[in-house]
Amino acid sequence: MSLRRPHGEGAFQIEPGTRKLARIRVRGVVQGGGFRPFIFRLAHEHGLAGWVRNTSGEVNIEVEGKEIERFLDDLKAKAPPMARIEGVTTTIHPPKGYTEFVIKDSLARVGEYQLVSPDIATCPECQNEILSPRDRRYLYPFTNCTNCGPRFTIIEDIPYDRPRTTMRHFVMCPDCQREYDDPLNRRFHAQPNACPRCGPHLTLVDNGGNPVICDDPIVATVDLFKQSRIVAIKGLGGFLLACDATNPQTVNLLRERKRRPAKPFAVMVPTLEEAKRHCVVSPEEEVLLESSQCPIVLLERRSDSLVSPEVTPGIKYLGIMLPYTPLHHLLLREAGLPLVMTSGNLSEEPIARDNDEALRRLSGIADYFLLHNRDIYSRYDDSVYIVEEGGKEHLLSHQGEPRFPEPAYRRYGE
Numbered sequence: 001m002s003l004r005r006p007h008g009e010g011a012f013q014i015e016p017g018t019r020k021l022a023r024i025r026v027r028g029v030v031q032g033g034g035f036r037p038f039i040f041r042l043a044h045e046h047g048l049a050g051w052v053r054n055t056s057g058e059v060n061i062e063v064e065g066k067e068i069e070r071f072l073d074d075l076k077a078k079a080p081p082m083a084r085i086e087g088v089t090t091t092i093h094p095p096k097g098y099t100e101f102v103i104k105d106s107l108a109r110v111g112e113y114q115l116v117s118p119d120i121a122t123c124p125e126c127q128n129e130i131l132s133p134r135d136r137r138y139l140y141p142f143t144n145c146t147n148c149g150p151r152f153t154i155i156e157d158i159p160y161d162r163p164r165t166t167m168r169h170f171v172m173c174p175d176c177q178r179e180y181d182d183p184l185n186r187r188f189h190a191q192p193n194a195c196p197r198c199g200p201h202l203t204l205v206d207n208g209g210n211p212v213i214c215d216d217p218i219v220a221t222v223d224l225f226k227q228s229r230i231v232a233i234k235g236l237g238g239f240l241l242a243c244d245a246t247n248p249q250t251v252n253l254l255r256e257r258k259r260r261p262a263k264p265f266a267v268m269v270p271t272l273e274e275a276k277r278h279c280v281v282s283p284e285e286e287v288l289l290e291s292s293q294c295p296i297v298l299l300e301r302r303s304d305s306l307v308s309p310e311v312t313p314g315i316k317y318l319g320i321m322l323p324y325t326p327l328h329h330l331l332l333r334e335a336g337l338p339l340v341m342t343s344g345n346l347s348e349e350p351i352a353r354d355n356d357e358a359l360r361r362l363s364g365i366a367d368y369f370l371l372h373n374r375d376i377y378s379r380y381d382d383s384v385y386i387v388e389e390g391g392k393e394h395l396l397s398h399q400g401e402p403r404f405p406e407p408a409y410r411r412y413g414e
Contacts, residue, residue: 050063119150153380254340
């Protein structure tokens with residue numbers, strides 16, 4: 001049996017032989033997490049021909065070959081980290097004589113629906129690219145691949161394909177298209193794939209909407225932080241209000257403008273090592289901080305932390321999170337200091353999502369706005385967790401506003 005590169009997109013030829021055919025239906029969170037590329041590579045690995053495609057309600061697969069049982073075992077055991085398989089149905093049929101494996105166009109079915117992957121924090125490979133001067137995505141704040149990047153917040157409809165996301169406005173350049181079409185590339189069928197040549201870009205404006213002339217919006221934004229300014233930053237699921245977390249005057253000004261006199265703010269730091277400089281971090285908390293969702297985690301504050309006490313007035317612990325997008329990584333790397341990152345809203349209001357909406361609603365809070373031109377379809381704020389005694393994770397909030405239950409107070413002697 002021989003494998004060779006295809007004559008068509010996303011295919012590997014396979015010479016005919018004795019085989020059987022399996023029709024497979026997979027249900028669960030199996031769109032948006034690289035599931036189809038995974039199935040493609042798995043079929044290639046086991047010498048199987050056939051196809052895979054998304055539908056509105058599930059993923060459908062047909063495979064022919066000699067190792068279908070092993071393929072099915074690996075489908076469940078080796079699925080991508082963000083996939084959650086809830087059910088697999090398999091039926092065996094006479095072979096059809098497939099000679100290659102392909103990813104078929106998605107099929108929309110009226111009345112069917114399935115869950116999609118949440119947004120995924122920037123993977124190590126993409127982090128390396130944005131920090132590598134010779135890479136074509138060097139310092140590009142919208143770098144992503146099949147293993148990371150926006151999902152839930154950009155999907156407008158299912159099946160999950162680029163035309164059904166807010167990335168439909170960005171036509172891939174030849175280099176990005178080659179990555180998208182290459183089964184051996186980690187950007188194979190990565191729907192948000194983009195680069196500086198063809199993807200979203202940043203714009204820095206003042207609170208009147210007037211563009212700030214600068215060579216690099218990220219460097220200019222960091223300069224504003226160091227000038228005690230408050231900046232509204234468009235993220236994955238909406239806007240965040242950011243400022244220097246070590247400056248008590250700026251933090252208090254943010255409290256006054258946001259009408260939030262006492263509730264704690266979350267803080268973003270560039271690395272786990274930096275988190276440990278400000279807080280006591282257990283092994284369980286480390287895992288949570290570096291997980292694919294990069295939530296806010298409530299941690300015991302160290303007495304020598306430089307974070308202003310005004311961030312969490314009267315409380316001996318901090319809500320810490322690590323960067324989860326390339327934009328955040330670049331901002332925190334350039335800033336070299338912890339930043340308050342709190343929901344872009346007045347207290348009790350929903351988080352601002354669109355550029356015009358943010359300028360209208362947040363101009364009385366933020367001095368400047370770091371915008372981008374990739375639309376957000378679904379608002380989503382950062383989750384908040386605490387690790388309780390015994391290492392058990394406890395979700396406190398889906399809305400990014402840390403709340404401190406009695407166990408937390410008892411834990412830290414409040």
